[in-house]
Amino acid sequence: MVPGKGVGLIANRTIHKGEIITVRPATMMVQTGAHVRLDPEARNMLYGKAVARLPEPKRELFMGQMGKDIDGKIETNCFQVFLNNTDKKDDEQADPGSHLGCFPEISRFNHDCRPNLHYRINNITHTTVAVRDIAAGEELSITYVGQMQTRAERQARLRRIWGFECGCAQCRQSAASAAASDARLAAIRRLEDDLAAFNETEQRGVTAESGPALVRLYEEERLHIYLAQALTRAALNFALFGQTERARAYARDAAEAMDREVGPHSVDARSMRLLAEHPEAHWTWGKRRWGRRRRSGEGEKP
Numbered sequence: 577m578v579p580g581k582g583v584g585l586i587a588n589r590t591i592h593k594g595e596i597i598t599v600r601p602a603t604m605m606v607q608t609g610a611h612v613r614l615d616p617e618a619r620n621m622l623y624g625k626a627v628a629r630l631p632e633p634k635r636e637l638f639m640g641q642m643g644k645d646i647d648g649k650i651e652t653n654c655f656q657v658f659l660n661n662t663d664k665k666d667d668e669q670a671d672p673g674s675h676l677g678c679f680p681e682i683s684r685f686n687h688d689c690r691p692n693l694h695y696r697i698n699n700i701t702h703t704t705v706a707v708r709d710i711a712a713g714e715e716l717s718i719t720y721v722g723q724m725q726t727r728a729e730r731q732a733r734l735r736r737i738w739g740f741e742c743g744c745a746q747c748r749q750s751a752a753s754a755a756a757s758d759a760r761l762a763a764i765r766r767l768e769d770d771l772a773a774f775n776e777t778e779q780r781g782v783t784a785e786s787g788p789a790l791v792r793l794y795e796e797e798r799l800h801i802y803l804a805q806a807l808t809r810a811a812l813n814f815a816l817f818g819q820t821e822r823a824r825a826y827a828r829d830a831a832e833a834m835d836r837e838v839g840p841h842s843v844d845a846r847s848m849r850l851l852a853e854h855p856e857a858h859w860t861w862g863k864r865r866w867g868r869r870r871r872s873g874e875g876e877k878p
């Protein structure tokens with residue numbers, strides 16, 4: 577038991593960044609459209625029949641999850657799963673590909689606003705990966721909600737959607753530390769907006785160092801689950817400034833982080849590997865550098 581959180585999972589050895597922790601297929605899937613249309617009584621009856629047909633070890637695991645009845649167990653523990661092999665047939669209905677997926681072994685991971693595991697769901701397979709080194713004895717955690725909001729916003733969301741008061745270390749920190757964290761999140765948003773505005777004549781004070789500054793903010797904020805996007809922005813920014821070696825280094829790191837977050841062979845990781853191989857051939861190459869030179873009269877793009 578983890579104080580204030582119920583059952584949780586604790587690392588029993590040192591875990592290294594990038595290690596895959598769990599890979600599990602869904603034990604049961606419920607179509608979201610059907611779930612929201614049925615009343616809880618009908619749901620319990622139907623889900624009861626489905627659970628009764630599970631192999632015994634799976635049924636025990638399922639029934640051992642938190643929640644007062646089967647419907648409650650699904651509501652408390654399921655993950656949203658999107659199956660992409662269904663056609664959307666009726667605009668009035670929820671996307672038929674949207675399901676609630678039950679992964680009873682996975683449902684023991686508690687929420688943390690600064691989690692040490694990233695998870696992804698491909699088709700019906702749930703995978704968790706360590707996004708940083710984890711010491712033996714640390715609790716293993718995932719996040720149940722997006723993490724770019726302020727502490728008050730995150731807490732309100734967890735209360736409204738999940739019905740609990742978050743007891744993670746990030747939420748328990750002092751008012752001064754929480755304010756500093758909220759300010760870092762605001763700084764991240766501003767810097768990301770500035771980095772994204774590279775087509776504008778006004779370059780909003782962005783320099784080649786703005787990329788590493790963004791990565792540092794994510795690291796200081798311990799948002800390791802989002803490092804791939806920060807590293808990608810930094811790599812692209814170095815390409816925009818025409819800095820070969822640093823574009824390469826950040827693109828390689830971005831591809832590795834992408835492998836951890838999205839899994840191997842993702843399109844974005846491939847794109848970062850291409851940037852690392854041939855930065856000068858990338859569509860971003862030198863766009864910021866040439867723009868600046870033109871304005872300052874230093875010369876034209878060759």
Ligand SMILES: C[S@@+](CC[C@H](N)C(=O)[O-])C[C@H]1O[C@@H](n2cnc3c(N)ncnc32)[C@H](O)[C@@H]1O
Nearest residue numbers: 581582583642653683684686687740742743744
């Ligand atoms: C999917 S379950 C996680 C496993 C659960 N602790 C158990 O005993 O089976 C989600 C529930 O765990 C508890 N929980 C998870 N993360 C928490 C957190 N950060 N703070 C407080 N309670 C948490 C809440 O009761 C939540 O509804």
